[in-house]
Amino acid sequence: MTRDFRARQIWTIARLELRRVFFSKRSFWVYGLALFPVAIFVAAAIGMTYERRSYEAVNRVSPALINSVNEGESVEAVLERLGTPVRDREFRRRHRGEDDESEELLVIRNLRYWDGSRFAELRFRNGILEAKFIRQLISLERQRQAYNGVFHYYYLKLAIFFGCLGIFMNLFRGEMLDKTLHFWLLAPARREVLLGGKYLAGLLASSVIFGAGAALMFAAMVWPVDPLEARAFLAGPAAAQWARYAGAAMLACLGYGSAFLAAGLLVRNPIVPAVVLLMWESINGFLPAVLQKISVLHYVQSVCPMPAPMDDGAPALVRLFLAPAPGTAWPLAVLGLCALTAAVLFVAARAVKRLEINYGGD
Amino acid sequence: MAVYKRGYQRYQGELTGRWTRFLALPRFVWPRLIEQRLILIVLIVSLFWPLACVAFIYVANHSELWSGLDNDFAQFLQIDGRFFRYFMDTQAVMAVILAALAGPGLIAPDLANNGLPLYFSRPLSRLDYVLARMFTLVAMLALVTLLPALLLFAMQGGLAGFDWLWKNLRLPVGVLAGFAMHILLVSMVALACSAWVKWRTIAGALVVGFFFILAGASELLNNVLDVTWGVLFNPARALYTVWSAMLGVEAGEGPGAWACGAALLVMAALVALVLEKKLRPVEVVS
Numbered sequence: 171m172t173r174d175f176r177a178r179q180i181w182t183i184a185r186l187e188l189r190r191v192f193f194s195k196r197s198f199w200v201y202g203l204a205l206f207p208v209a210i211f212v213a214a215a216i217g218m219t220y221e222r223r224s225y226e227a228v229n230r231v232s233p234a235l236i237n238s239v240n241e242g243e244s245v246e247a248v249l250e251r252l253g254t255p256v257r258d259r260e261f262r263r264r265h266r267g268e269d270d271e272s273e274e275l276l277v278i279r280n281l282r283y284w285d286g287s288r289f290a291e292l293r294f295r296n297g298i299l300e301a302k303f304i305r306q307l308i309s310l311e312r313q314r315q316a317y318n319g320v321f322h323y324y325y326l327k328l329a330i331f332f333g334c335l336g337i338f339m340n341l342f343r344g345e346m347l348d349k350t351l352h353f354w355l356l357a358p359a360r361r362e363v364l365l366g367g368k369y370l371a372g373l374l375a376s377s378v379i380f381g382a383g384a385a386l387m388f389a390a391m392v393w394p395v396d397p398l399e400a401r402a403f404l405a406g407p408a409a410a411q412w413a414r415y416a417g418a419a420m421l422a423c424l425g426y427g428s429a430f431l432a433a434g435l436l437v438r439n440p441i442v443p444a445v446v447l448l449m450w451e452s453i454n455g456f457l458p459a460v461l462q463k464i465s466v467l468h469y470v471q472s473v474c475p476m477p478a479p480m481d482d483g484a485p486a487l488v489r490l491f492l493a494p495a496p497g498t499a500w501p502l503a504v505l506g507l508c509a510l511t512a513a514v515l516f517v518a519a520r521a522v523k524r525l526e527i528n529y530g531g532d
Numbered sequence: 533m534a535v536y537k538r539g540y541q542r543y544q545g546e547l548t549g550r551w552t553r554f555l556a557l558p559r560f561v562w563p564r565l566i567e568q569r570l571i572l573i574v575l576i577v578s579l580f581w582p583l584a585c586v587a588f589i590y591v592a593n594h595s596e597l598w599s600g601l602d603n604d605f606a607q608f609l610q611i612d613g614r615f616f617r618y619f620m621d622t623q624a625v626m627a628v629i630l631a632a633l634a635g636p637g638l639i640a641p642d643l644a645n646n647g648l649p650l651y652f653s654r655p656l657s658r659l660d661y662v663l664a665r666m667f668t669l670v671a672m673l674a675l676v677t678l679l680p681a682l683l684l685f686a687m688q689g690g691l692a693g694f695d696w697l698w699k700n701l702r703l704p705v706g707v708l709a710g711f712a713m714h715i716l717l718v719s720m721v722a723l724a725c726s727a728w729v730k731w732r733t734i735a736g737a738l739v740v741g742f743f744f745i746l747a748g749a750s751e752l753l754n755n756v757l758d759v760t761w762g763v764l765f766n767p768a769r770a771l772y773t774v775w776s777a778m779l780g781v782e783a784g785e786g787p788g789a790w791a792c793g794a795a796l797l798v799m800a801a802l803v804a805l806v807l808e809k810k811l812r813p814v815e816v817v818s
Contacts, residue, residue, distance in 0.1 A: 323752075327748070
């Protein structure tokens with residue numbers, strides 16, 4: 171038996187499994203996990219475009235006029251100078267005084283003005299300007315921050331995690347539940363070859379699904395941005411960032427996939443490894459730097475072009491504890507994750523050699 | 533002449549009482565659940581936090597132990613709505629893990645082995661079956677939620693006097709009602725997952741995924757669309773808002789308690805719909 175022959179066997183098994191992983195009814199929810207953020211980014215883009223058009227149809231004031239508005243001005247003065255606002259909301263509420271006995275009626279009025287790219291929210295309290303907030307309706311920087319947050323907190327920690335749990339656990343445990351695993355074990359192929367084929371199928375499927383999901387999400391993120399700004403971004407760092415995000419998604423599939431494949435062979439109940447790994451990855455930020463390196467997330471996040479965002483309102487102590495370990499250089503991160511995967515697959519290969527079918531147990 | 537003939541006759545004897553029939557299911561399942569090592573471990577681990585809270589209540593009610601310390605520490609040792617919300621948050625997570633371990637084994641095996649006709653051929657309706665299964669889980673979850681809460685209130689009442697309980701009546705009412713809502717929702721989700729996927733092991737992962745993925749998805753909605761109503765899709769956060777309102781504690785930004793309560797009701801209705809659709813006494817196999 172040559173190495174080529176075994177490689178061909180692995181590919182044959184992977185090809186058979188790929189059809190099952192991609193098209194079985196049991197895998198469709200994984201597409202949902204991967205494409206849900208794409209749908210939300212598209213919805214946000216449509217919403218922002220609609221908002222911009224509706225503002226343009228009402229009134230557009232010059233940026234200088236918006237900048238000239240100062241706190242303490244009356245609502246009448248602002249309306250006279252800036253004209254019709256694009257949004258005008260008024261509500262009343264009762265406010266209890268500091269002595270807890272007197273009550274005063276507050277009239278809050280919010281006016282929104284549009285200057286073509288920014289909108290200003292003016293908040294009047296009893297007719298006097300109390301606060302002014304100016305923000306870009308669509309900014310590339312804000313979109314990138316949103317994408318980065320979604321990628322780190324939703325995509326890596328939840329979508330890929332649970333997606334890989336579903337795909338890779340299903341490779342052996344699913345066949346056990348279907349009572350079809352014995353067909354594979356009767357085939358004239360070594361157990362390690364079977365493991366390799368199944369892992370390759372799971373890896374290809376999850377990488378395609380989540381890599382494509384990350385890429386589509388990136389495209390949906392850039393879509394509503396001003397064409398000039400978008401063109402400059404696409405001609406500059408976009409391709410490298412896109413590749414690194416898609417690569418990080420694929421690397422996460424590589425790491426989580428091996429862990430869940432091994433778990434599917436070693437334990438009967440997937441909740442236990444899932445909860446343990448989820449907890450480990452969640453508390454990762456609180457662990458010492460050395461322990462942080464024994465996690466899939468550490469290496470995957472090192473490949474991402476931007477670090478995971480942290481809430482500005484988080485207490486200083488929490489920020490201190492959540493300080494991530496110094497990121498590993500991306501070639502080293504890839505190597506580290508490959509080494510971790512190889513170690514886990516070695517354990518899985520030993521387990522698959524001792525595998526005995528017990529269909530009654532599930 | 534038929535080569536095989538079998539006739540059936542309706543049972544004409546005396547029936548046991550409705551409650552006896554209802555409790556037959558939990559009576560057989562509880563010992564089986566307790567025998568599972570993992571469930572036992574989670575049950576034990578979930579008592580750690582209530583024990584820590586008991587110690588906290590003891591220290592808070594013995595001012596002589598910290599009389600030399602400053603006012604900030606006294607403020608920290610307040611037994612108020614905030615304290616009980618922390619307690620509820622932690623126990624709620626343990627309840628979800630326990631439900632993920634214990635819940636899927638309640639309906640999935642019956643469906644996977646076509647066992648439902650055996651139940652429904654007896655004087656047991658579909659509603660009875662679901663309620664009996666739910667009661668099994670609710671009672672188990674009550675061990676880590678309602679029971680420790682009662683213990684904490686008994687201890688606080690004993691140490692601070694029943695005047696304290698009377699003055700802060702909204703706390704026990706809020707905690708017990710909040711936990712009741714939580715365990716009902718979690719039990720329904722666990723049973724629905726169990727009925728939906730039919731496989732115990734997969735259903736367990738689905739229960740955990742339901743709570744974690746919806747939490748992530750709601751955060752995603754809030755961040756990308758720049759809104760706060762995404763919270764309505766997160767059962768844990770919606771419950772947190774309702775609990776905060778019940779305990780008179782600030783819940784933070786987002787929809788109010790009534791909106792969150794309505795969202796929880798919709799979720800419960802959807803889950804009940806899944807149960808109604810999946811639990812059929814007969815199945816047509818084409």
